Amino acid sequence: MRVCFVSPTWWSGGSERSMIDLIDVLTARSIECRVVVPGRDYVAQALEARRIPYAVYFFRPWTSRFPLPLWDRLLKKPLVHSLRGARLARMIRGWKCDVVVTNTLTCCEGALGARLLGIPHVTHVREFGDLDHGFHFEFGPRLSMRILSALSKLVIFNSKAVARHYERQVPPDRARVVYNPVPVPPVPAKEQSEPARQGAAVPFLCVLVGTVAESKGHEQALRAVHEVVRRGLPVRLKIVGSGSAPYVEYLRRLIDSLGLAPHVDMVGYTSDPYPFFREADVALMCSRMEAFGRVILEAMKMGTPVIGARSGGIPETIRDGFNGLLYTPGDWKGLADKIQVLCEDPQAARRLGQQAREWATQTFNLERYGDEMLAVLGEATGQPDLSRRPR
Helix, strand or coil: CEEEEECCCCCCCHHHHHHHHHHHHHHHCCCEEEEEECCCCHHHHHHHHHCCCEEECCCCCCEECCCCCHHHHHHHHHHHHHHHHHHHHHHHHHHCCCEEEECCCCCCHHHHHHHHHCCCEEEEECCCCCCCCCCEECCCHHHHHHHHHHHCCEEEECCHHHHHHCCCCCCCCCEEECCCCCCCCCCCCCCCCCCCCCCCCCCEEEEEECCECHHHCHHHHHHHHHHHHHCCCCEEEEEECCECHHHHHHHHHHHHHCCCHHHEEEEECCCCCHHHHHHCCEEEECCCCCCCCHHHHHHHHCCCCEEEECCCCHHHCCCECCCEEEECCCCHHHHHHHHHHHHHCHHHHHHHHHHHHHHHHHHCCHHHHHHHHHHHHHHHHCCHHHHHCCC
């Protein structure tokens, strides 16, 4: 069997890394993979390291940061996408693939190309689109998803929350929920025997990893840390990630205005967040609407509990009081309360971290992911025995 992946983005975000994980799983089970990617950055480099054939093709997403004029949406864009779908079909025809998988809902060219080639298409939805990233769909989010659903044999969602968001556009017989795996490199996780932090000389360390953007809730984290510091507790926050220069500068000004400079480090982008998770006492996930939250599982697999907003797909991975804590989205004082609870009870933090590690390792692994994805691909292509391929 041969699978063609369509990846309209090339950077090292959660959806791109999850696609690479899937390719690793499939190739380990003798499934051939081909990929179409718009540039020679993270995805292309990862494919070259694995000797996976790929082609470079610049996609035109049907989402944007700003709404388009009506005439553009009704006349120009349908023609543009149709022509580009035909161009993509010509490009991948020689690969003789059995199925096309588009790694996002922000692009329709893979679905159109597969339809023209007469092969099944699977849409892998890894985002809300409108609620989390603020995308404006050229044909509206609901109609766009109806179009993708009509062009796809199956639609995979990375959380039940995202599936519920589009349940009126995707019939139940086409919708599948498959959680991403989160493999981690051989970095030692916390051990239960490690001493708890004690005394003001060793601050309670929080870490927030991911793209620095307004939707990720960095301001909530800063205001919560300011509140905990105001209560007299030794707390420190590391912000790991990069973002737009104006927003990063806004956060720096907020740090200065709150007097948090001694308590906050803005580390910038890193391709290896695991040492940060390992050294932290707790990881924060403050997104207003996270589809899945890969970094939650990365932290858990390092033995670090997570405090997350009770929104989107976050409650599907954080079980309040078992492997982390939940707070009401936007309530930075509530977030401060949760940080204080773990700061004052390091034994509870260690217990949550240990349970998080065991649960995440057992639940979100490549073996389970491979079985479920092969079952979906087998269903889409009429090859139900795919899921029984040797690991």
